[in-house]
Amino acid sequence: MRIFITVLLFCFTLPSIAFSSETITIAIERNALERIQALSEILNVPIDKLEQIPDVKINRTTADVIILLRSLRMGGISSPIEYIEVPNARRSTAEVARGRAVLCSQQLNEDTIAVPGYKDAFLVSAPITRYGEFQKGFYTLLENTELLTARSATEINQRGKGIIGQHWNNDKQVLQNMGITNVIDAPTFDCMVKMLNAGRADWIPLEIATTQDFSKVLNGIRLIPIPGIKFSLLESRHFFVSRKHPRGKEIYGALQKGIKELRKRGFIHKILTQAGVFNPRTDSWTILNAEEMKKGK
Template sequence: MVTTKNAITKYGNLPESARTVPLSDKQLPPEIRTRCIASLMILKNALILGGIDPQLNFLETPNVRREEDELIKGYAVVSSHLFNKSAIDHPKYKDKIYISDPVLEDGQFEKGIFCLPGNHKVLNSRSLDDLKKAGKPLVGIHWSNESDTLAGLGIKEMEKGPTMDCIFRMINAGRADWVPLGFHNSKDLSVQRDGITLVPVKGIKIALTESRHFIVSKGHPDGKRIFEALQKGIKIMRENGLITQLLTQGGFHCRATKDWKIINSENVIAIK
């Protein structure tokens, strides 16, 4: 399996009880509470349900885009991260990777508008027009889904950062005013990184306008077997509600922001 150092570290910090699969839809381990761990455990659980006992051997990469490269070359069989449809549904990948059924449907991955706690101009935004006037957004250089979503709202000027650490530092330094981030299930919904705290604008959020999928290498000798098991397991987990539970606990969905206004709802194909 290919994944990032961050995911490997977080998985390594899980107690053994939280790594056990198959998971029960009655009670999920509370330690599964970040997006990278939720997607990894969806993958691991789906493989078990599909008939494969996964022995996780990690190939570390510096970022998610490098995961694609390793899979295309056949150096790894599957990635633990979820990829948005446009990034992988491309002719150059057609004979290189298998694409799983959607784990996140169009519009299901919601993100908040995060800024520094003292940026009251952004924090006082209650609509898209307010947000446009409040300042410049920042996205990651590989965040094509977020960039396209913001562009669809008429936001053309964006700063871009290479890593999440850089993004937090750029916001802190005033290079940009806000960044779309997934919600964390902390009590105040704040997120911290490298000593920098960002908080969400209350009451508004965006829904990303693409589905997200696992990808499996066609060049790896175990690729077809892994893909078929994964597809079977995803179907079972979809039917028993376990995928939704893991996505919610991991922060792809957030109960605390359920009633917040989606400012790009007209652009979302389907919100489920």
């Protein structure tokens, strides 16, 4: 089955673009699109035809796309997939809200759509990552030895400046509630990494890698987490479906059916573990906001 890729170039306004009702239009960020293209080439199979978890290294956004497409196929949707490239999660939800795309490619928390005009724009799937499951570490450069010895939220706040995505609203709120206020934001993930490497920030909150030393290499820059500590985002994450899209309700029903079956089979937990969203090797690490996490359950 062919997979179509549509690249949208945005200026001050969004153009009116019509997509075939025979295809499933999915809004996706460039980095995620490039990764699934690369994975498809490595496996020599279209991503929407994957039936098993690939035995290669993947990240969260790739796992999200696989879960999404597998759910749709299991729910009975056989239409071709068409991707709309967007710069960030905010533009992704804007495309879905307008009905230009029927789905966002990644799971997001419900605060993402708590904005004016979005109240009746979305159908929200069953949770993919359930409340409290999405946890992050504090990633920094190897030479930032003082920050790497931090053991509390107070010490992190005192020893370095964090950087998050411009629309990472829940990260920002959770960090503030922990007393971590020394944080700035950036418009794109690539920009965040560049600013960290340039010394304009000291750490980024990221899901903990499955590598032996938990390190990540991003844009050629090696980052490691502060050992032994992490935090929970205190949220559940979902796929968003457009109410305005002609096939929105149909897609939503199929998606829910597929998610239920994948959850039953253990597929979701397995692939998110492989992607590093869940990391059993950090189960003993201290969750800095553990008490708040327990209150929400």
